[in-house]
Amino acid sequence: MSLSIPQNKQSGIGEVLWVRIALIITGMLFLGAVIGLPLAAVFTEALRKGLDAYVASIIEPDALSAIRLTLLVAAIAVPLNIVFGIAASWAITKFEFTGKRLLITLIDLPFSVSPVISGLIYALMFGAQSLLGSWLLEHDIQILFAVPALVIATIFVTFPFVARELIPLMEEQGTEEEEAAILLGASGWRTFVSITLPNIRWGLLYGVLLCNARAMGEFGAVSVVSGHIKGETNTIPLQVEILYNEYNFVAAFSVASILTLLAVVTLLLKRVVEKYGAKTKKITT
Amino acid sequence: MGISAKNICKRYKEFVALDNVSLDVKSGELVALLGPSGSGKTSLLRIISGLDFPDSGSVEFDGAEARTNDQDRHVGFVFQHYALFKHMTVFENIAFGLRVRNKKYRPTEFAIRRKVVKLLSLVHLEAFWDRYPSQLSGGQRQRVALARALAVEPQVLLLDEPFGALDAKVRKELRRWMRKLHNDMHITSIFVTHDQEEAMEVADRVVVMNSSRIEQVGTPEDVYHVPANAFVYDFMGNYNEFDGWKDRDGRIHIAETDVMDSADEVASNEEAETEALLLPEKKRILRMPDGAKAIKLYARPHEMLVSRSPLEDDGIQVKVIHINPAGPLVKMELESNSNRVLQAEVPKSVLDKLTIKRDDILFVRPKVTRIFE
Numbered sequence: 001m002s003l004s005i006p007q008n009k010q011s012g013i014g015e016v017l018w019v020r021i022a023l024i025i026t027g028m029l030f031l032g033a034v035i036g037l038p039l040a041a042v043f044t045e046a047l048r049k050g051l052d053a054y055v056a057s058i059i060e061p062d063a064l065s066a067i068r069l070t071l072l073v074a075a076i077a078v079p080l081n082i083v084f085g086i087a088a089s090w091a092i093t094k095f096e097f098t099g100k101r102l103l104i105t106l107i108d109l110p111f112s113v114s115p116v117i118s119g120l121i122y123a124l125m126f127g128a129q130s131l132l133g134s135w136l137l138e139h140d141i142q143i144l145f146a147v148p149a150l151v152i153a154t155i156f157v158t159f160p161f162v163a164r165e166l167i168p169l170m171e172e173q174g175t176e177e178e179e180a181a182i183l184l185g186a187s188g189w190r191t192f193v194s195i196t197l198p199n200i201r202w203g204l205l206y207g208v209l210l211c212n213a214r215a216m217g218e219f220g221a222v223s224v225v226s227g228h229i230k231g232e233t234n235t236i237p238l239q240v241e242i243l244y245n246e247y248n249f250v251a252a253f254s255v256a257s258i259l260t261l262l263a264v265v266t267l268l269l270k271r272v273v274e275k276y277g278a279k280t281k282k283i284t285t
Numbered sequence: 286m287g288i289s290a291k292n293i294c295k296r297y298k299e300f301v302a303l304d305n306v307s308l309d310v311k312s313g314e315l316v317a318l319l320g321p322s323g324s325g326k327t328s329l330l331r332i333i334s335g336l337d338f339p340d341s342g343s344v345e346f347d348g349a350e351a352r353t354n355d356q357d358r359h360v361g362f363v364f365q366h367y368a369l370f371k372h373m374t375v376f377e378n379i380a381f382g383l384r385v386r387n388k389k390y391r392p393t394e395f396a397i398r399r400k401v402v403k404l405l406s407l408v409h410l411e412a413f414w415d416r417y418p419s420q421l422s423g424g425q426r427q428r429v430a431l432a433r434a435l436a437v438e439p440q441v442l443l444l445d446e447p448f449g450a451l452d453a454k455v456r457k458e459l460r461r462w463m464r465k466l467h468n469d470m471h472i473t474s475i476f477v478t479h480d481q482e483e484a485m486e487v488a489d490r491v492v493v494m495n496s497s498r499i500e501q502v503g504t505p506e507d508v509y510h511v512p513a514n515a516f517v518y519d520f521m522g523n524y525n526e527f528d529g530w531k532d533r534d535g536r537i538h539i540a541e542t543d544v545m546d547s548a549d550e551v552a553s554n555e556e557a558e559t560e561a562l563l564l565p566e567k568k569r570i571l572r573m574p575d576g577a578k579a580i581k582l583y584a585r586p587h588e589m590l591v592s593r594s595p596l597e598d599d600g601i602q603v604k605v606i607h608i609n610p611a612g613p614l615v616k617m618e619l620e621s622n623s624n625r626v627l628q629a630e631v632p633k634s635v636l637d638k639l640t641i642k643r644d645d646i647l648f649v650r651p652k653v654t655r656i657f658e
Binding site: 176177179180181182183184185186187190194195198199 | 334335336360361362364366368369370371372381382385386433434436437
């Protein structure tokens with residue numbers, strides 16, 4: 001066995017050893033420079049004046065309010081996008097209807113439009129100059145520069161994640177299992193819960209994680225509709241920007257480190273999901 | 286339960302899947318829907334099951350219009366690719382139909398288990414109850430699918446190409462087993478297949494479908510021996526086709542036999558063809574007299590008479606191009622001088638007696654021919 005290994009490395013589609021090493025080193029260096037260094041910089045900058053200063057800038061009321069708001073916005077936007085994503089991919093993959101292509105294109109829209117533009121659209125829509133805006137003003141409903149606008153903008157920017165993840169998956173699975181369940185007497189809801197959902201659970205979880213990461217980190221669209229009221233309508237990314245512009249670097253990086261940590265946790269979860277998803281897939285197919 | 290489909294029409298956009306199809310299935314019957322792919326057989330099955338709706342026409346169960354609600358149809362459906370629930374064990378797959386019942390009609394856990402165990406033994410899978418579908422072979426999966434369909438005690442069992450994805454040996458086994466199962470349980474059953482042998486072997490009655498219509502309904506014997514038209518004849522097995530004509534007295538002639546009566550006239554195949562076109566009076570191809578009617582004649586390979594010496598009447602001279610000696614009948618591919626490939630099946634004893642080898646020159650003639658006008 002051990003004798004045949006060097007031979008294998010030379011033959012077939014395998015590259016020569018030094019080429020592979022060079023490729024790996026290039027990849028590692030690039031990743032280190034572009035991702036690793038900045039990541040390290042965030043934490044070193046945050047901890048530059050010691051742990052006390054770090055903790056102090058995080059428990060500062062405006063920072064806490066930003067964290068709370070970010071979590072609130074994500075807690076509303078993500079579940080709504082789960083519902084929307086499942087409904088849309090269900091409709092697209094299990095039924096034939098007119099306007100199906102249009103729906104698929106629309107789902108991709110937030111990916112192709114700059115987030116700032118999407119924020120601007122809402123700002124114009126709910127702004128005092130617009131018809132809807134003046135009606136809202138008359139009835140004393142606050143949307144723009146308040147939590148509702150943040151939620152709406154975040155939903156818009158993050159709605160493709162779940163649907164994009166589920167559509168190819170559900171397409172591949174087809175409708176036979178659902179048909180079998182219906183013919184065995186299961187109701188539509190029962191079929192969804194005990195047949196469809198288990199089949200898509202790993203893909204769904206993956207989509208939710210990506211959606212959540214983006215919902216928490218979104219800057220552009222949220223920035224336009226937020227109004228930047230400290231302690232009220234600032235999410236974590238907006239708070240970071242304000243602190244940075246005020247030359248309050250330790251505080252800026254401390255708050256940024258929270259977001260970074262959230263991203264790292266998301267990535268780790270994503271790894272776990274991929275691993276378990278792959279494992280169950282091996283068993284089930 | 287008797288099934289009656291009346292004047293069913295179904296289109297998918299431009300494609301007409303079913304064109305005014307009517308079919309009656311008696312209670313307890315086992316019927317095969319036989320046809321090439323795209324003939325509409327699966328569409329008909331899905332409409333009967335309630336999975337699809339016809340554009341017009343109706344489906345009646347025991348004379349009453351079938352309820353549109355699938356769940357009340359009491360239909361068991363077996364899919365070609367099994368459609369087992371991947372994330373459930375064999376046991377849970379079979380139990381599913383009982384577990385999802387309305388509380389009022391749901392059996393107790395004990396009754397469900399007893400029922401599933403009974404079905405597991407019926408499909409000979411007792412030892413596999415805790416496996417997942419991915420851990421089973423194709424034949425085992427299909428048996429689970431069948432047990433799952435039977436668990437809800439359907440009054441109608443519908444099977445869509447149930448053995449289509451299985452290899453030949455397993456398919457044969459399951460066919461026999463299904464026949465036996467039907468004899469024991471007498472559930473009205475319809476199964477879709479494109480394999481005429483399967484239809485012949487399993488079904489009480491065969492429904493031959495082609496391009497969205499039913500061509501013939503009959504017992505396997507009828508369909509094979511008294512085919513309604515050329516399509517059914519074609520679909521039931523291999524055949525040879527001959528050009529010919531019917532003269533004014535109603536007598537049938539095969540065109541090619543007249544040409545080939547003297548072998549030395551034909552130098553080579555290619556030459557023969559061009560010459561035949563140029564000099565019809567010499568080669569006498571399609572020497573059809575005025576007033577006669579051109580027809581096509583058909584004969585099965587085993588209906589061919591094979592001889593080493595020229596036949597006194599109507600013999601076609603052929604060259605042996607392939608011999609397949611597997612089985613009780615030896616299958617031969619023969620090529621006539623006009624490059625027409627004919628098939629003949631003769632008992633092994635005949636082959637040995639005539640000592641036929643590849644490239645030999647033989648004379649053949651159909652013993653019987655069929656005409657569809």
